[in-house]
Amino acid sequence: MGETKEKGGILATIVMLVLGFIFVLPILLLVMNSFKPYSDMISNFLAFPTHFTLDNYKEAVARMDFVRVFLNSAYVTGGTVVVGLIVSFFAAYGIAHIESKDGPFWYILFTLGQIVPFHTIMIALQVMTTKFNLNNKLTVLIGLYAGFHCAFGIFTYVGFLKSVPRDLEEAACIDGCGAFRTMMQIIFPLVKPTSITIGVLFFLWTWNDFLMPSLMIGETGKRTLTVMIYMFRSNASSDWNLLIAALTLSIIPIVILYILAQKYITSGITAGAVKM
Amino acid sequence: MSILFQKRRKFYYALIVPALLLYAGALLIPLFGGTIPYSFLNWNLMSGKKSMAGLENYVKLFSDSGFHTSFFFNLKLGVFTIIGSNLVSFVLAYFLNKNIRAKGLSRALFFIPNIISAVLVAFIWTFIFSQILPNLAETMHWDWLGSISWFGSPGTATFTIILVSVWQQIGFLMMIYTAGLQTIPIDLIEAGKIDGCTGLRLIRDIQLPLLMPTITINLFVSISGAFKAFDVPNAMTAGGPYGTTMPVAMDIYKEAFVKYNMGYGAAKSVVLFLVVAIVTLIQLNFTRKREVSY
Numbered sequence: 001m002g003e004t005k006e007k008g009g010i011l012a013t014i015v016m017l018v019l020g021f022i023f024v025l026p027i028l029l030l031v032m033n034s035f036k037p038y039s040d041m042i043s044n045f046l047a048f049p050t051h052f053t054l055d056n057y058k059e060a061v062a063r064m065d066f067v068r069v070f071l072n073s074a075y076v077t078g079g080t081v082v083v084g085l086i087v088s089f090f091a092a093y094g095i096a097h098i099e100s101k102d103g104p105f106w107y108i109l110f111t112l113g114q115i116v117p118f119h120t121i122m123i124a125l126q127v128m129t130t131k132f133n134l135n136n137k138l139t140v141l142i143g144l145y146a147g148f149h150c151a152f153g154i155f156t157y158v159g160f161l162k163s164v165p166r167d168l169e170e171a172a173c174i175d176g177c178g179a180f181r182t183m184m185q186i187i188f189p190l191v192k193p194t195s196i197t198i199g200v201l202f203f204l205w206t207w208n209d210f211l212m213p214s215l216m217i218g219e220t221g222k223r224t225l226t227v228m229i230y231m232f233r234s235n236a237s238s239d240w241n242l243l244i245a246a247l248t249l250s251i252i253p254i255v256i257l258y259i260l261a262q263k264y265i266t267s268g269i270t271a272g273a274v275k276m
Numbered sequence: 277m278s279i280l281f282q283k284r285r286k287f288y289y290a291l292i293v294p295a296l297l298l299y300a301g302a303l304l305i306p307l308f309g310g311t312i313p314y315s316f317l318n319w320n321l322m323s324g325k326k327s328m329a330g331l332e333n334y335v336k337l338f339s340d341s342g343f344h345t346s347f348f349f350n351l352k353l354g355v356f357t358i359i360g361s362n363l364v365s366f367v368l369a370y371f372l373n374k375n376i377r378a379k380g381l382s383r384a385l386f387f388i389p390n391i392i393s394a395v396l397v398a399f400i401w402t403f404i405f406s407q408i409l410p411n412l413a414e415t416m417h418w419d420w421l422g423s424i425s426w427f428g429s430p431g432t433a434t435f436t437i438i439l440v441s442v443w444q445q446i447g448f449l450m451m452i453y454t455a456g457l458q459t460i461p462i463d464l465i466e467a468g469k470i471d472g473c474t475g476l477r478l479i480r481d482i483q484l485p486l487l488m489p490t491i492t493i494n495l496f497v498s499i500s501g502a503f504k505a506f507d508v509p510n511a512m513t514a515g516g517p518y519g520t521t522m523p524v525a526m527d528i529y530k531e532a533f534v535k536y537n538m539g540y541g542a543a544k545s546v547v548l549f550l551v552v553a554i555v556t557l558i559q560l561n562f563t564r565k566r567e568v569s570y
Contacts, residue, residue, distance in 0.1 A: 012376045087298060147302025208391075209393075270455045
C-alpha cells in the first residue's frame with residue numbers, strides 16, 4: 001500500500017511538473033528567442049540559440065530609454081508602496097480605536113471603495129487632472145494610486161488590528177509612552193506580516209498597471225514600463241527581437257520579487273480575497 | 277468608553293485625515309463630483325459643447341448597437357473565462373493538494389503568469405500567435421495551422437482573448453482553491469472513504485459542498501474581473517476586427533478619449549459600475565445560500 005502510494009506520488013509529481021513547464025512555455029520561448037540574432041530567430045523559433053547574443057538587449061535598452069523608464073516605474077511603485085502603507089496604517093489605526101459610531105462609518109466608507117472599478121472614474125480623473133494641470137507628474141500618480149489602493153489597505157489593517165490586545169497600549173501609556181510612539185514603536189512592528197502582504201500587493205498593482213499612467217502621462221521621458229512597452233509595440237511592430245528582449249527585462253523584476261516574497265504574495269492574495 | 281480613547285480622541289481622528297484626502301482626491305470626488313454628474317451632460321470636448329441632457333445619455337444607451345456589441349462580447353468573455361479558469365484551476369489545485377513532491381515549484385509555474393502585467397501577457401501571446409505558430413506551420417507543412425488567422429475573424433479573436441485571460445487567471449484561482457481545500461478536515465474525508473464514498477463522488481458530495489465559500493470568492497473575483505477586462509483585448513486586438521472584441525471598459529475609453537464624448541462615456545461608466553455591483557450582489561447571495569457548515 002505504502003509503496004504504490006509512493007510510486008503514484010512520483011508519477012503525479014512528474015506529470016504536474018511537465019504540465020507546469022508546458023503552461024509557462026510561452027514565457028520560456030520568449031526568453032529563449034531573446035538571445036538569438038534576428039535571422040536565427042525567424043528561421044526557427046523553437047531551436048535553442050546557437051549564436052548566443054545580447055545585441056537585442058543592447059538595442060532594446062537604447063531604443064526604449066529603458067533605464068529611465070525603469071526608474072520611473074520604480075519611483076512610482078516605491079512611492080505608492082510607502083505612501084499607501086503609511087496612510088492606510090494611520091487611518092486603520094485611528095478607525096480601530098474610535099469607539100463611537102464614527103469608527104464603523106469611516107470603515108465602511110473606505111471599504112466600499114474596493115468595489116469601484118477604475119474604469120468608472122477614469123474619465124473624471126482625466127478631466128480633473130487636466131483642469132488642475134496635474135498631468136505628467138509622477139508624484140501625482142503616487143498620490144492617486146495611494147488614494148485608490150488605501151481602500152484595500154485600510155480594510156486589511158483594521159481586520160488585523162482588531163486582534164491586537166489593548167492591554168499592550170494601556171501598559172505603554174502607563175509607562176509614559178506617547179500616543180504616536182505607541183503606534184509606531186509598539187503596534188507597527190506587530191503588524192509587520194500584514195504590512196508586507198499589503199505592500200507586495202500594492203507593488204504588483206502599481207508596477208503592472210497600464211491604464212492610469214497611459215492616461216496621466218503624455219511626456220515621453222516620464223513613461224512607465226508598461227506604457228513604454230505598449231508604445232514600442234505600436235511604433236515598431238515588426239522588431240519582435242527587440243520587443244521580446246524588452247519583455248524579458250520587464251518580467252525579471254516581478255519574477256525576482258516573486259522568488260523573494262513568494263510566501264507573502266501567496267498569503268496576501270489569499271487573504272485579500274478570502275476576507276471579502 | 278476607555279480613558280485612552282477620551283484622552284487621545286483628536287489624535288485618532290487626525291490619523292484618518294491623510295488617507296481621507298488621498299481617497300477623496302482619487303476616488304470620491306471623481307466618482308461623485310465627476311462621473312455621476314457628467315453622465316447627465318451633453319458634453320463633447322472637441323466641439324466644446326456642454327449642456328444639460330437629463331437622462332438623454334441613458335436613453336441613448338438602449339439603442340446604441342456598438343454598446344450592445346461590447347456588452348455582449350464582455351458577457352461572452354466573462355462566461356467562458358470564468359468557466360474555463362475555474363475548472364482548470366480547481367483540477368490543478370486538487371492534484372497539487374495530493375501526495376506529490378516539488379509542490380512549490382509546480383505551483384510557482386502555474387502562478388507566475390498571474391503576477392505579470394496583462395499588457396506584457398498579451399504581447400507574449402501575440403508573439404506566439406503571430407510569429408511562432410505561423411513559423412511552425414510552415415516548417416512542419418501544417419497548412420491547417422497556417423491558414424488560421426488568429427486575430428482576423430471575430431471568432432478566433434474572441435477565442436485568443438479568452439485563452440489568454442484564462443491562462444493569466446488560473447494561478448490566482450488555483451491558490452485560493454488550494455487554500456480552501458486545505459481547510460477541509462482530513463477526518464471528514466476519511467469518514468467519507470470508510471462509508472464507501474470515493475473518487476468523483478467524494479469530490480462532488482463532500483469536497484465541493486465544503487468548498488462553497490471558496491467557490492463564492494472565486495466566482496466573485498472572476499465576475500468582477502471580467503467586467504474590468506481592458507488590458508488584454510486592448511493590447512492584443514485593439515477591439516478588432518470591427519469592434520467585435522471590445523469589452524465595455526474599452527468602449528468607455530473610446531467614447532471619452534477617442535470620440536471625446538465625455539458625458540456619454542460617463543453614462544456608460546455608471547452603467548458599468550451598476551452592472552458590476554448588481555452581478556456581484558446576486559452572485560454573493562446565491563452562493564452564500566448554498567454554503568454548508570459542519
